[in-house]
Amino acid sequence: MTFKTLFARIPVDRFLLLLMGTVAIAALLPARGEVAAAFDWITFAAIALLFFLYGARLSPGAVWQGLKHWRLQGLILASTFVLFPLIGLLFRPLAADLLPPELALGLLYVCLLPSTVQSSIAFTSIAGGNVPAAFTSASVSNLLGIVATPLLVLALASGSGNLSFGLDPVLKIAGQILAPFLAGQLARPLVGNWLARHRPVTSVVDRGSILLVVYAAFSEGVVSGVWTSVGAAELALVVLADVVILFLALALTTLASRRLGFAREDEIAIVFCGSKKSMATGIPMAGILFPGHTVALVVLPLMLFHQIQLFACAVIAQNYAKAAMPPEARLSPEAAAETVREAAEKEA
Secondary structure, eight states, X not given: OOHHHHHHHSOOOHHHHHHHHHHHHHHHSOOOHHHHHHHHHHHHHHHHHHHHHHHHHOOHHHHHHHTTSHHHHHHXXXXXXXXXXXXXXXXXXXXXXXXXXXXXXXXXXHTTSOOOSHHHHHHHHHHTOOHHHHHHHHHHHHHHHHHHHHHHHXXXXXXXXXXXXXXXXXXHHIIIIIHHHHHHHHHHHHHHHHHHHOHHHHHHHHHHHHHHHHHHHHHHHHHHTGGGGOOHHHHHHHHHHHHHHHHHHHHHHHHHHHHTTOXXXXXXXXXXXXXXOOHHHHHHHHHHHSOHHXXXXXXXXXXXXXXXXXXXXXXXXXXXHHHHSOGGGSOOHHHHHHHHHXXXXXXX
């Protein structure tokens, strides 16, 4: 097997490579002084624009139509905003003993985020699941996450380590996320069709916003010296915790969907939508919710979880597909990996 063939079998998220490059640039050339202050304003505007576009692209009618399958949607939302937070709380005492406060908080933060959109839909499609239900649940999850995630952070993460949360993050969420999102919903009749025809424009804004936040966060982390508190052992523990958290979510959503008698297509949507966490939403939101010098470490578990969930769900989707399709109808590993890569890039 050639290196090219081997690489094609691995669902490498190219956007994750961009993130890694951004982190490297921040480590070598961190923003300082007036440049850092300028980046604060730039990232503020970029995040506001990002959530304006989220609002303008989300169709309330399509979401409402999909909510009619209330048992399926209810189970997915329960997994996202109830099961995951409980898993995060279960890990919290152990993480607090073994990891720096920011990394322990980051693991909890992963559990409080909404689901992904594009990759959840892509995996559901590959596996032969209920794609309309996946679209609705992912959209509703992100819609609710704008309010639910900050509230969960304020309720469950306040006082973690040396971190505390007051009124300021609430005001930032209202001004930088909720208000632009509502403005996007109001502007949807005017700009929705144009955005649908010009997806590369929205993709550039989406990815650019996240890269700006990552650069600003990691720059501040380098300047403040937070990386000196993290070693290889701590990073290995974070990876292990991410793997265990994802395994529990996948296992419990699969078990619950079967015990409750859902059809196979619905089970697939439940598993893939109920086990994922959105880096596209989580990184910009972290920049608002947490003190600047802590953001770099807080989002690190999320960046690792993002890639782990892609690998795991790619394998699971193929297993579902193989069980239901004749051999001639199955995707090759290379084609499946390319589909996953495209979904992951669209996610950002």
